Amino acid sequence: MKLVIIDYGVGNLYSLTQACKYLGYDAVVSRDHDMIMEADKVILPGVGAFGQAMDVLRDLGVYQVLQYRIQNKKPILGICLGMQLLFEVSEEFGKHDGINVFAGQVKKLSENGHRVPNVGWYSLQKNSLNWNETILDGISSQDAFYFTHSYCALNVNDRENLASTSWGQDQFCAVVSNGVISGCQFHPEKSGPAGLKILENFFKI
Amino acid sequence: MKRIISRIDIKNDWVVKGIHLEGLRAIGAPEQYSKSYYADGADEILLMDIVASLYERNALIELVKDIAKDVFIPITLGGGLRTLDDISAALNAGADKVTINTAAHKRPDFISEAANKFGSSTIVVAVEAIQESDGQFYCFTDNGREATGRLVQDWVREAEAKGAGEILITSVDREGTGKGFHTELIRNVAKVVRIPVIAHGGAGCAAHVRAALALEEDISAVCIASLFHYNLVQRIGINGPTNSARQNISLKRKALEDISIPQLKAYLCDQNIDVRL
Numbered sequence: 001m002k003l004v005i006i007d008y009g010v011g012n013l014y015s016l017t018q019a020c021k022y023l024g025y026d027a028v029v030s031r032d033h034d035m036i037m038e039a040d041k042v043i044l045p046g047v048g049a050f051g052q053a054m055d056v057l058r059d060l061g062v063y064q065v066l067q068y069r070i071q072n073k074k075p076i077l078g079i080c081l082g083m084q085l086l087f088e089v090s091e092e093f094g095k096h097d098g099i100n101v102f103a104g105q106v107k108k109l110s111e112n113g114h115r116v117p118n119v120g121w122y123s124l125q126k127n128s129l130n131w132n133e134t135i136l137d138g139i140s141s142q143d144a145f146y147f148t149h150s151y152c153a154l155n156v157n158d159r160e161n162l163a164s165t166s167w168g169q170d171q172f173c174a175v176v177s178n179g180v181i182s183g184c185q186f187h188p189e190k191s192g193p194a195g196l197k198i199l200e201n202f203f204k205i
Numbered sequence: 206m207k208r209i210i211s212r213i214d215i216k217n218d219w220v221v222k223g224i225h226l227e228g229l230r231a232i233g234a235p236e237q238y239s240k241s242y243y244a245d246g247a248d249e250i251l252l253m254d255i256v257a258s259l260y261e262r263n264a265l266i267e268l269v270k271d272i273a274k275d276v277f278i279p280i281t282l283g284g285g286l287r288t289l290d291d292i293s294a295a296l297n298a299g300a301d302k303v304t305i306n307t308a309a310h311k312r313p314d315f316i317s318e319a320a321n322k323f324g325s326s327t328i329v330v331a332v333e334a335i336q337e338s339d340g341q342f343y344c345f346t347d348n349g350r351e352a353t354g355r356l357v358q359d360w361v362r363e364a365e366a367k368g369a370g371e372i373l374i375t376s377v378d379r380e381g382t383g384k385g386f387h388t389e390l391i392r393n394v395a396k397v398v399r400i401p402v403i404a405h406g407g408a409g410c411a412a413h414v415r416a417a418l419a420l421e422e423d424i425s426a427v428c429i430a431s432l433f434h435y436n437l438v439q440r441i442g443i444n445g446p447t448n449s450a451r452q453n454i455s456l457k458r459k460a461l462e463d464i465s466i467p468q469l470k471a472y473l474c475d476q477n478i479d480v481r482l
Contacts, residue, residue, distance in 0.1 A: 012296060012299065012300075012301055013297075014270070014273060014297060014298060014299045015273050015277075015280075015299050015301070018273050018274050018299065019277055021274070022274070022275070022277070047323070047324045047326075047327065048323070048324045049324075111399065115399055115400055115401045115402075115423065115425060116399065116400070117325060117326045117370050117371075117400065117401070119208075119326060119370070119371060119401050119425065120206055120207075120208055120248075120401075120425065120426075121206045121208065121248060121481040122206065142482070144206060144481040144482075146248075146278065146279060148279075148301075148326045148370075149326070150325070150326070187279075187301075189277060190277060190278055190279050190301060191277070191278075192243075192277055192278055193277075195277060196277060
């Protein structure tokens with residue numbers, strides 16, 4: 001299985017590579033267009049600012065390669081900022097267009113007595129969708145995952161909003177998926193055994 | 206959920222533990238401690254380089270890389286990180302976050318530069334606090350040895366304004382004593398910032414941890430060293446360079462409850478404190 005982790009200068013790529021290795025998969029970290037286009041599975045990581053990340057993806061030509069994969073229904077898993085980039089638009093430091101795979105907007109987490117950045121472990125809430133045969137196959141409502149972010153995805157399509165996380169009286173999208181392209185707001189490579197299960201599901205689907 | 210962070214202090218390739226951040230005794234190998242605490246259910250690991258010298262830097266980077274191969278929870282590295290390149294090296298080796306203290310006091314704009322380059326959530330500002338005779342809490346560096354003259358409450362506000370993602374507040378007075386967190390200190394810090402606050406220094410039993418996490422000022426996490434080390438050494442007999450780890454830790458027996466991470470978490474859950482099980 002050819003697995004590529006996209007290298008666009010942001011994110012803890014070493015940990016992600018080690019998590020894949022632990023599961024028995026040799027991930028290649030690359031920005032090479034051919035490698036990304038031909039890979040069986042691609043992970044889009046990310047830490048930092050949305051606008052800057054989109055600029056880098058465009059400058060490197062990786063944005064176009066991602067569009068190719070999306071149009072040809074080739075799997076992508078977005079993690080943290082990588083997940084946010086899959087939406088329409090973000091309000092982080094101005095208004096920036098995303099890759100626009102999923103309907104929804106990325107907005108700042110409301111404070112409402114909570115500390116931001118949101119750093120910590122949360123469990124996932126099922127919405128109306130079944131988790132069988134998705135990247136959440138075998139995950140329970142007791143499992144917790146590690147989040148670290150100041151922005152979140154809102155107004156996500158019911159058919160794609162696989163799991164939510166409570167935030168005060170509100171919720172934000174924790175996992176988005178259309179069956180081929182998926183995104184996790186949390187870091188599966190930093191969420192212990194439960195997180196590793198999600199990565200394994202992505203590799204096996 | 207509240208986070209339980211295991212802190213591992215490292216000197217010359219060994220885990221060390223002391224009281225008031227000095228009088229250090231070697232008690233075991235960092236990789237073994239990290240993996241044990243991960244298996245026990247720690248929510249994060251904090252690796253602190255006590256020596257913090259450039260000479261030992263490569264050894265520490267190799268250590269982080271080694272730990273990141275089997276430990277899949279957030280890893281934070283601190284101790285002597287002075288430049289953006291130092292931070293970059295730590296992150297590339299598998300650390301998710303770094304703590305900075307001395308470098309930030311020398312030049313507060315370093316916090317902004319680091320936050321802009323790596324993201325706020327990557328930068329934890331570590332504050333070493335000592336309560337002086339005037340009753341106020343002051344910031345120190347170098348494991349509580351060098352005074353900065355800055356008041357803790359002013360400094361944490363400045364750190365937040367400059368883009369710090371979290372504050373790690375250590376009571377040097379309580380550290381290693383097992384006498385409980387310095388409640389007044391951590392409340393004072395939690396009251397004046399809106400970013401997450403991690404309390405460190407003095408946890409001696411489960412009740413201390415419950416008390417800190419139950420505060421209405423909203424403490425996000427506790428950082429614990431001695432309490433867990435004492436329990437781990439009892440359980441699996443870790444060796445130090447002089448083969449006397451059990452001896453090294455025995456002085457603590459009276460002050461510390463013998464409790465593992467899973468036992469602590471079960472207790473906290475029972476006390477209605479939401480933690481990852």
